Amino acid sequence: MKTRLPILLVTFFMAYCSYAQEQTATVELPLTEQCKSLLNKKLDFLIDGSFQDEKSLQREIARLKECGIDDYDVSFFGRMSSMSAMLRKMTKEKQLEQLTFQDLFTEIEKMKATEAFEQMKKITQLSETLATRVGSLKNWNEDIKIFQELGASKNVIAQVFEYLESHPQNSKTYQEILESFKK
Structure with missing residues (x-):
């Protein structure tokens, strides 16, 4: 049984990350060829009708496991509230049709690099440990x-x-x- 974070907590976190992103540098990791190939692909699921619910969103986010994100990241960033916040940020510079997995991955990595995300992840994992x-x-x-x-x-x-x-x-x-x- 997984513990769900309240929507307000996620919303607060996303707002905090938007502020903290400008001050946080991401660490470049060596990417596999499969990851590099995926990062070049457009986020077609946003415009082709396959983006129906959180399950479909999580399935698309899970493709980034090839680039190093983990199950917690898939669960967290696979929420509609998380995706909405990231899309607002990403579409300031690009049209929806131009967005690639690179844009999504970059946004996820920026948020993951914040202290707030690390703390939230740690608390969630500890809570899940005790819950089970x-x-x-x-x-x-x-x-x-x-x-x-x-x-x-x-x-x-x-x-x-x-x-x-x-x-x-x-x-x-x-x-x-x-x-x-x-x-």
Whole structure:
């Protein structure tokens, strides 16, 4: 089960990245021939009718894995809100019909180079780790560090610890444990 970021958080991030992009340089990595070939192709999916929903958008963004983006990037930049923000930026200098995967890749790399993106990615990945990890006193010393890094309150951490102490054979994930507190 994947944790979804609220639309407002994504929108705020995209606005921040627009500001921070001018101050951030991207690092050039050696690109494969397949990547270079893809980067030269136009973003036809934007104009040929195949851009229907986030699944189709993620499928197109996933093509850039050849150029080094990862699953988190596909998920994040494959949101309609992310694509809309990038398109607003990219179409200031070019017509929609002129955009290439290079333009998209460059925009993604600029955003990925910001501190805000790195922090958001780290928090999301830590949250997903806890959401899928079975709570256990055996791993508590490692897991408490994740809770603390995510900014969990001392009260929540204490509740989770008490739950684990009273359920030594626990089979619930941390997400399930936390959800049980809401009931």
